[in-house]
Amino acid sequence: MRELDILNIIGNTLDDSSYLGDDCAYLNDLGLYVTHDTLVEDIHFSLYTTDFYNLGRKAVSVNLSDLAAALSQPLYITVSLSVPKKINYASINELYRGINDVCNEHNVKVIGGDVTGSEKVMISVCAIGKKISDFNISRSYARKDYSIIIAGESGSSSAGLYALMNFLYCNESLKNAHINPKAFVKEALQAAKNINTDVAAMDTSDGLMDALYKIAVASKHSIHLDFSKIPINPEVIKFSEHNNLDYKDFVFWGGEDYSLVIILPDEALASLNSNSFITIGRVLNKDNNPAVFVDYGSHTEKITADVFEKKSFNHFYTQEKIN
Amino acid sequence: MRELDILNIIGNTLDDSSYLGDDCAYLNDLGLYVTHDTLVEDIHFSLYTTDFYNLGRKAVSVNLSDLAAALSQPLYITVSLSVPKKINYASINELYRGINDVCNEHNVKVIGGDVTGSEKVMISVCAIGKKISDFNISRSYARKDYSIIIAGESGSSSAGLYALMNFLYCNESLKNAHINPKAFVKEALQAAKNINTDVAAMDTSDGLMDALYKIAVASKHSIHLDFSKIPINPEVIKFSEHNNLDYKDFVFWGGEDYSLVIILPDEALASLNSNSFITIGRVLNKDNNPAVFVDYGSHTEKITADVFEKKSFNHFYTQEKIN
Numbered sequence: 076m077r078e079l080d081i082l083n084i085i086g087n088t089l090d091d092s093s094y095l096g097d098d099c100a101y102l103n104d105l106g107l108y109v110t111h112d113t114l115v116e117d118i119h120f121s122l123y124t125t126d127f128y129n130l131g132r133k134a135v136s137v138n139l140s141d142l143a144a145a146l147s148q149p150l151y152i153t154v155s156l157s158v159p160k161k162i163n164y165a166s167i168n169e170l171y172r173g174i175n176d177v178c179n180e181h182n183v184k185v186i187g188g189d190v191t192g193s194e195k196v197m198i199s200v201c202a203i204g205k206k207i208s209d210f211n212i213s214r215s216y217a218r219k220d221y222s223i224i225i226a227g228e229s230g231s232s233s234a235g236l237y238a239l240m241n242f243l244y245c246n247e248s249l250k251n252a253h254i255n256p257k258a259f260v261k262e263a264l265q266a267a268k269n270i271n272t273d274v275a276a277m278d279t280s281d282g283l284m285d286a287l288y289k290i291a292v293a294s295k296h297s298i299h300l301d302f303s304k305i306p307i308n309p310e311v312i313k314f315s316e317h318n319n320l321d322y323k324d325f326v327f328w329g330g331e332d333y334s335l336v337i338i339l340p341d342e343a344l345a346s347l348n349s350n351s352f353i354t355i356g357r358v359l360n361k362d363n364n365p366a367v368f369v370d371y372g373s374h375t376e377k378i379t380a381d382v383f384e385k386k387s388f389n390h391f392y393t394q395e396k397i398n
Numbered sequence: 399m400r401e402l403d404i405l406n407i408i409g410n411t412l413d414d415s416s417y418l419g420d421d422c423a424y425l426n427d428l429g430l431y432v433t434h435d436t437l438v439e440d441i442h443f444s445l446y447t448t449d450f451y452n453l454g455r456k457a458v459s460v461n462l463s464d465l466a467a468a469l470s471q472p473l474y475i476t477v478s479l480s481v482p483k484k485i486n487y488a489s490i491n492e493l494y495r496g497i498n499d500v501c502n503e504h505n506v507k508v509i510g511g512d513v514t515g516s517e518k519v520m521i522s523v524c525a526i527g528k529k530i531s532d533f534n535i536s537r538s539y540a541r542k543d544y545s546i547i548i549a550g551e552s553g554s555s556s557a558g559l560y561a562l563m564n565f566l567y568c569n570e571s572l573k574n575a576h577i578n579p580k581a582f583v584k585e586a587l588q589a590a591k592n593i594n595t596d597v598a599a600m601d602t603s604d605g606l607m608d609a610l611y612k613i614a615v616a617s618k619h620s621i622h623l624d625f626s627k628i629p630i631n632p633e634v635i636k637f638s639e640h641n642n643l644d645y646k647d648f649v650f651w652g653g654e655d656y657s658l659v660i661i662l663p664d665e666a667l668a669s670l671n672s673n674s675f676i677t678i679g680r681v682l683n684k685d686n687n688p689a690v691f692v693d694y695g696s697h698t699e700k701i702t703a704d705v706f707e708k709k710s711f712n713h714f715y716t717q718e719k720i721n
Binding site for chain 2: 078080081082084085088089090091092094095099100102105107109110111112113115117118119150151153154155156157158164167168171172174175179184185186187188189190191192193194195197199201203
């Protein structure tokens with residue numbers, strides 16, 4: 076069973092599916108963005124590889140990252156927690172300490188939720204953010220000659236996860252990238268305040284290539300990517316070399332970095348004027364079958380629908396093999 | 399591990415827990431109510447006793463009932479679904495057909511959510527409602543001589559669940575009360591529009607006595623309940639007699655009826671002027687150790703903290719024994 080097929084069923088079953096599709100829903104009448112993501116034990120995380128404090132942080136951060144992808148101001152979250160009997164009170168205290176800390180860092184309030192029993196730990200977070208930009212954000216807004224900028228690294232989280240799942244040594248920075256990912260909220264707010272025109276934006280929760288290719292398709296424009304410009308933690312390369320892996324697989328196809336990608340015209344880039352973002356590429360011509368061209372200097376690789384379909388990140392049973 | 403203890407941990411861990419405690423959180427700056435409840439397989443439901451269509455309906459209804467308990471207008475929901483591989487596409491289609499139908503009945507829009515894998519079916523719904531009343535609602539607003547009114551039956555759902563779990567025959571109306579409970583949204587909106595003073599309100603998701611006793615404690619007033627006035631499905635009595643059970647246990651301590659209790663002054667009751675509500679009791683004197691006095695005509699039973707503690711509904715591992 077594939078996530079995409081299920082999402083299609085949902086879209087076809089609902090009378091109004093107009094809100095679905097982006098990282099979060101925009102409620103025009105309220106000026107609010109809403110997102111709702113769940114972390115399930117042995118799918119999104121394993122109690123063998125994370126602690127409850129960081130689990131609480133991550134459950135919130137992945138949702139704040141969705142709000143950041145809409146360049147919105149996070150305000151409130153609800154938390155629905157399901158836990159087996161084996162979990163003790165101290166663990167729940169640690170979980171909520173993590174939730175509390177990351178919320179404080181971004182001035183977000185925990186307003187409710189519920190707690191129930193379950194066989195596996197499950198944390199469902201709904202996050203509400205406020206639209207503070209006077210322009211619009213959509214995956215379909217990439218246009219010819221727009222610059223592609225990113226805040227955050229690519230590949231660190233998936234390399235860290237690979238190490239954790241296969242009991243391999245890696246630098247702490249990679250494990251931390253997976254266990255306690257950063258939501259680029261401050262960078263998103265900076266963009267919301269300084270940009271003055273419609274832009275495309277997305278987080279890399281399902282991988283860098285996923286974000287770029289989905290924007291290319293939604294905008295019907297091809298994309299040129301300068302590989303040498305992509306922020307990559309040198310430890311990703313070191314780890315890959317030590318284990319005979321291709322580090323580009325982590326950089327392009329690994330998920331859960333939660334870096335922030337924005338695609339915008341040069342004047343907007345100038346008014347943004349931020350050191351938090353790196354320019355990694357440029358939008359090419361309009362194209363009904365768009366591709367992402369990865370320029371390695373020596374040669375260029377073309378990513379099209381068939382390649383994307385084969386390699387793209389599947390959120391479905393990620394960490395099952397651990398048990 | 400008890401739900402209450404976990405909720406205490408949460409309250410103590412968060413820097414600001416002021417939003418927690420009621421059925422839903424009120425966001426004063428936005429004029430919105432938010433609630434977030436999750437249904438977990440073999441805790442809140444069993445795939446042996448429900449079908450996916452009704453499961454979808456119930457997952458939405460239990461959240462709409464929380465918004466109804468705030469006399470608010472439901473607007474939007476997000477749905478986070480976790481499903482094991484064994485579930486096929488047809489089941490997911492049925493689930494969302496149920497979600498879609500109950501949303502249409504109340505003009506609610508499904509605006510987002512996510513889908514992930516899991517070992518058990520889990521449906522987490524976050525619901526957003528709008529404050530439409532020009533008065534306030536809180537469990538602590540019950541005052542001397544206020545009338546206690548209720549829309550909906552008590553005991554039907556838990557009697558139906560008991561029959562389902564123990565493979566006992568019962569009338570369909572009891573099973574339906576458990577499998578497809580009604581959220582009293584229309585009755586709540588009617589109250590919001592016609593009442594003009596602060597009232598206490600709550601749904602009976604955790605049982606009739608739970609609602610009355612919690613309001614009594616929050617308001618520091620004792621309550622007089624006229625047992626003969628409580629709307630009870632005769633099938634609850636019939637089922638209990640056939641199986642040598644005390645039907646009062648279902649009526650008072652059984653959960654998931656989602657009936658709507660409002661406690662209000664007589665002038666507000668007059669302006670409400672609705673046939674949907676039945677008057678079942680009256681608020682007594684102020685009391686720092688309040689009790690609920692159940693008047694059976696022949697005699698009166700006094701429900702105090704110790705009785706409540708012993709008998710109150712535990713949402714934690716409800717349906718585990720099925721597996």
